[in-house]
Amino acid sequence: MQRLRNAWALINNSPLGAAALTTTSFELDRNYTCEILGFDAIVYNAYDAISGRDYVNDAVLALYNTVSDISRVVTDLMTWNMFEFSFIEIPDEFAGISSIMPQKKNPSAFEFLRSAASWVLGDTIGVISSPKGVSYSDIRDGTKYLYSPLWHAVEVTSNVVKLFSEVLPGIKWDSERMLEETNEGYSTMTDLADHMVQKYKITFREAHNLVAAFVKVSIVQKKKANELSIDDFNNVCFDQGFSFKMNQEELGDVLDPQKCLNRRNVEGGTSERQLKYMLSECAEQLNSEKLWYEEKRKRLERVEQKIFALE
Template structure:
């Protein structure tokens, strides 16, 4: 069909039809069809409000609501497929409604503009998506928590600057990501509160002359508030920017874990084995098993960051109130939602069933370095040696040990006592990896007792609903 063949709602103001290429350029139906059921829900509430305030009759209100519901069911069955001639989802629904119920369908847009309509639809969509993403975050946290419970006493090298630092409980390492995603979950709850404000009834920019009841319509749609300023109501996209910022942080956290899994799966680390269900092979090297899932998550983070930048640039120069530029918020928002949801699903599967920690290799790794050097300094400090003096002394020991090819555990008691007479036979227990971890029992530390408390606290948080 010629894109300009279907008369537009505003066409009587113009002498000629819209150029077909411009109609194509102007249309948003290809992507805002995502909003169709939210548009129907919002329109049903608007129709009920019009009848409630006697702007239309109760019979007309019922006809509008039932006609809209038929469109919903037809869409679900694949019987309603609006094309480019519809321009956008809002016009498509209204045009179809008029076909179904006659001229009464033309009353649906009374006391409403597409400006407040699209704002309402977008907020209904995003409220729903936030709830689903928060549920996905809970599922991801649950998987991490289950893994952590299995590995409280599994040790893993801890790193700073990607250099061996101090040994950790593997559970402590995994729980760090539970904490990160807890902030993500809470942050989305904060964003939800600013999404949960109804712009419906703001009109094009200045409200309406009709005696509408905005709070009644907002209540029908489950909004907790209404916009207090009609200009702000139709032009605000802060909520979308906030959401994409929150989504970006989720991807930051998933990407950091992805990077670690990629390293852990390498031959150089060998901390995890990737299972066949979550890895791919090489087209030329038959020995390869590639970590495609974490690599893709790491890569997809960038596209969400790009959407955040795009939305900020989109909004920074817009005068009040609505501008056509705001049509560009949809694709960025929709793709951010789809990307973060897909990455959460993939990473949940990966961590739940796509990899296995090599505990033998991990236990070996914490015995083959100098990550217990701080504990030697702490040992001397506990015996009255000033820490900085002890630190410098141990640094010299590490340097000479590297030259001689020894680890600290390989030094004889005589060698220890030659360094400082405070050393006693218990030095060997103090620098054993398991004791090094267990001793770090300060609040929030990697000590096994602290990790058990952290597990309990995490379980309690995961039971929270809001």
Template sequence: MSDILRRGRLSSTPDKDIMDFTSSMAADKWIFEADVLVDMAHTIMLKEQGIIREDDCSAILQGLFKIREDGIEALDHSYEDIHISLESRLIDIVGEDIGGRMHSGRSRNDEVATCMRIRLRDEMLSLMEELTALRASLINKAAENINTLMPGFTHLQHAQPTTLAHHLLAHSDALSRDTARVSDAFSRINKSPLGAAAFASTGFDLDRGRTCFLLGFGGLIENSMDAVSSRDFLIESAAVMANIMINLSKMAEEIVIWSSTEFNFIELDDMYASTSSIMPQKKNPDTAELMRGKSGVAIGSLMTLLTICKGLPLSYNRDLQEATPNAWRSVETTRSAVRIMTGMIATMNVNADVMAMQSTTGFTTATELADTMVRAAGIPFRTAHQIVGVLARGDGNPSLADVDEVSQTILGEGLSSRGLTEAMIAEALDPVMNISKRTVTGGPAPDEVSRAIAAREDNLEEEKFAISELNYMIENSLNRLFVVAQDCVEGKK
């Protein structure tokens, strides 16, 4: 292939060690398809603006269609990046007098920024789809377990009784916010920097709006210096993905704990478990453990991106080349983890009897007993808190006589004299009755959880429709690009 980049200003060629150090080809496989799209849109715009001839445009586009068909494997990987490798391949196909015109009014700086945004917006759309699938899995499992009792925890200590549905909806709601963050980041990713050239735009009469339209972007990054040098869209995306992985890691931690012999709340499907090479009885939650570990990949990628981008002067600096592989590593890890978690949740077996038995262990109904004292006897909550705190030193199953004995010491009178009854205490200590009283919005009462599930199912459908609309708009734009390119090849106006 032609050495189109170094034959002018530079007189020597880097050795293999230097090329390995400076090359981005390993990460550039992510943006091969995007690079072809950018080249097509730029070439069409150059022809429409009268910057290149129609027959040259036709020949270039034919070459680009062939390069796209042949795939990235047909490119020379000895070049420092995919952009030069692709352009060199084009020149080999159509000749430099034609192929050498494609780069008019353009730099690799605006080219790579555009390619990254095209690929990243596709990844973010797919991530949104996968997040909705995970949330649907959580909601479906919640719908199956509206009345499945379990202990709720604070500090990993038994706190109050709740239901598995209530617990799962908490994770679903956190992931709902993550989905919104992805959508919000997408709106800033989907902006075109193409036409900014190296950083000071160009003297060629480019139509930036035309390439923006052909590539399906939602608008322009207007300032040409900002367009080529900013990587805040990568940082924002990595931050969103780090947050998703933190939420998934929390879920994975619970899966690991809940599947232990000590808890025995759930059992993972065999496909998400492994066994020991020496202990044949073992069923290890390896997939969940790995998910905890892989959260470090996303967090590390974010930290790397922040470190690379801090303190860089405007405009483009080669340091930014190292930002790209870290972005792709974060994307790949996060999307894979979301898909795996979806399967784990959908297929796990719930040991409802064990959960129910543990729902009152550790005097989890203590708060409701204190609340009952407040309602029935009219005492301050802090006083009730003290009485129940003393009772908690016992077996966690106090009678009215026990309550009166403690209240006599603290208040100088028994609470039975103030209207508290044995039936009220029994009801407060019953986890089912306990939960049924918690009808406040967002609480675990079955009717409230049923309402929440229905509302979240409706929200999911709305979000799925919005995501499909975004996908359709981008696909429609790119299909239009191919039609326009094919018309140019065939000489149609």
């Protein structure tokens, strides 16, 4: 949203009165026409007002950033939607059926959302490359293929945001399956290394080597994370010259996924406290952005009504 607002600030400036590069000998009030047409300011330099095209770059790049971010999120969701993970299930109304496999549920909406970023990327390249090598003159070279891809990027981005906002609330999240995989995997081993640094005062390099050796032993034994033996861990520590010992309860507490999340209580972290704060801040920001949008939209409506009234 900040990028879009920045683009708006650069775009919503009036070129009216610049004429063909050099303004005019007629006594015009450019600021008056700027106000009645709903612009925020004038493009003061007349040459820039007529020949400059860089403001279009800001607009299309803001759009591309939007669809690119959504595309990346969707890529993760598509992975989580695979049978091998089964973390989520896409709503039926946003899925398609296979032409040959009756059991298959294709995440069609995800596929469109992910590919749309490439579409807008093509538009973006078209926009930013159009003025390249074109002189600063009132000629068509820099405009003929500049605005068409921009309008297309606006249309695609609008559709992407709308579709994504409709798909997301309907996703079914299998939190039990996620927790099961987290418990079985080795994703919380960094906490074990951190714990040894904090409690047993060894260096992180030493803790890193101990945990790596412990995981290697566990993999050879085909043990999952929730099946790890404290005896194996203590033996690894003893073999590498460390005398401290942990018990099974301590190991389980350190590797517990939920506790792992809540230990990260710094700004931007994964603890429940930080997540609640971020959600609250995002809700406030969303309301602020909505107010900004409504103010701009209503202003343009008032401008349009005033212009028609003048007729």
